[in-house]
Structures are given as structure tokens and as C-alpha cells.
Amino acid sequence: MIQESVRFAIAIAAAAWDILLDSSIYILFGIVVAGLVKVVLNPGTVASHLGRGRFLPVVKAAFFGVPLPL
């Protein structure tokens, strides 16, 4: 029983390690670009780009939301 759960835990850790190896470098790139975007495009200033109307502000808000990491 104990042996089995240890084997299970090791298998889980190995699977998690594999995913981590596959993704780490991409995650690092992703968060660095996201951080730089946050300096250029402060989420708080999104409102200033929206303007007025029923349709265009919606498109702009959706557009700004796509890259923003929140």
C-alpha cells in the first residue's frame, strides 16, 4: 500500500516535471513580454481609448483585453 502510493507520487512528480520542462522557457518569455505590455498599456488607461458609442468601444475593449494579462 505504502509502496504503491510512493510509486504514484513519483509518477505524478515525473509528469509534472515533464510539463515544466516543456513550458518554462515559453512561460518566461510570456511573462516578460506581458510585463513590458503592462508598462506601455496600463489597464487603467484602457478607458481613455474607448470613446463613446454602442459598438466601437466594445470592439476596442475586447481588443485591449486580449493581450492584457490579468
Next chain:
Amino acid sequence: MLPAAASLKKQGANRGAVSAFLISTPESGIDSIFITYALLDPIMTIVRPISAFITAVTAGWTENLMHRPNDSGPLQVDRSCPVDNCCDGVDCPDEVHRRHHRPGEKIAAGLRFAVTDVWGDIVGWFAVGLLLAAVITVLIPDDFMARWLGGGITSMLVMLVIGIPLYICASASTPIAAALILKGVSPGAALVFLLAGPATNVTSLTVLVGLLGKRGTLRYLLVLAVCTVAFGLLVDQLYAFLGIVPAAVIGEAAELVPEWLQYTGVAVLLLISVKPLAATFHRKSAGPKGETTFHSGFPIAPAAGPKKGEGSSCPPSCGCGH
């Protein structure tokens, strides 16, 4: 995500724009786009932000058509400096405001945001997502899910029912989706999970009712459900049309990275994870309410976290909300 949307509404954006922002921001981000490329495939990397955008626009337009926005007041925009809140931007000409900091300082601030804000917000969720993905990989027999979630409208609806009440951020949901696809879940059903998981959860619904009203929230959920399922079905058609077997292409991007770089990546990532993970555990053990501070506050506080800003020397006119 919710504080940013609340502030958007406070600044005078109409309900449609707020709805759109509430959908596209959590469903897609630069960080999750990169992770999707690493763990899924190029098709999903492109489809995910596009679906998020179209879903967001549809929800926003529906909201504004059903409920004509009252756009009389001027927009009151928060223009405070994102680098260190040195200036609130009011009565400050654009040209001057943009030049408060040298490019070097901006890049440094961006890297700080990357580690403290962006990764700091994700890391706890990502750890959970990684663990869940690993459990799925180990526990569930291959092809087991193909029978139930291998495609078709039922698979989409099952994923929707799982995804809507669940909260998981876009980045953290990616390894889970990859594990599911490898176990036979159709890429369309996985996309439904990727879109519905981050967009809503049980606790955010109460905030949504406050922002959009009860009917608005219902419309928001309906549009979200319909669009998400439609995109799921479309993506399955796309894979079938292109003749691609999803399980065969999942995670191929990782093979492009040389081994030494993979290990370096893991080392750096683990290094910058220690502090935010420790802080999360500390907060969790201190009290359940700590979870709300887990997401970056708005406006962005200087340096790390919302707490640090409180004691900082802030002129009364700084506009950073203290």
C-alpha cells in the same frame, strides 16, 4: 481582472465595453498565448485569442443593444504613471507625461511587473494546474475520455458545466487542457474548457451582478455559453478538415528548445516562484480572505503587491488611489 473592470466602469465605460473587457482579459493574455504555444499547438495558439475576442465583442454588443448605454458624462480616465506612480497625469500634457521615465527605467519596471505582478498572480494557480495535469496524465487510462468527450455537442456542454463554476486562470488551464487532449478529449471540447474556465467562476458572478445587473449577467453567461460551444464545434471541424490528429501535435513546440535551455528555464522559473508561492501559503494560512488580494490590484501599485504601496511616500496628488 474584476477590479480592473470595476475601475473601467467607474471611469465611465459603458456596460457593453465592460462586458467585453471582462471576457477577453481573463480568457486571453500574452502569457497564456506563449504557454499555449508551448503545451498545445499553433492552431490553438491562434484560435484561443480569436475566440476570446469574438465572444467578448458579441457579449458587449448584445449588452449595448438590449440596454442602450447612457453615455452622457465625460470619461474620467485614470492616467497615473504606470512605472512608479510619480504623476497622476491630470494637467500633464501627453508629451511630458510620456517622458517622465527613460526607456531603461520602463524596461526595468516591465521586468519587475513580469516577476511580481504577472507571474506572482499566476504562480499559485499554475502550480495547481500543473499538479492536476500530472494527475490526469498518470491516473486516467489512454483513450478513456475519447468515448465521453471525444467531440460533439455533449462533450462541449460537459466542459461548459465544468468550466463555468470553476476558477482557473488562462495560463494554469493550459497544461490541464493538454493533458485532457492527450487522453482523447477533442480539441474543441478542450477549447471550451480553456475559454469557460477563466471567464467565470462562482465568486465572480456576484461581482458581475453588481457591474452588469441581474439580466446583464444572465445575457453575459448566455452569450458566453453559446459562443464558446460554437467555437468548440468549429475547432473540431477545423482539425478534421486539416486531417490533424491533435494528440500527435500537442507539445511539439517544446522539442524546438534545446535541453540545456529547458533546464535553465525551469531553474529561473523556480527561482522567481519561491517568493510569491511562499507569500501565497502565508496568506492562505493567515485567513481565507487573503485570496482576493491574490490578483493584482488596480491601479498597479509601485513595486510589489498592493500592500507595499500603503506606507510609501505618496504626495496627496499622486492619484494612485491611496
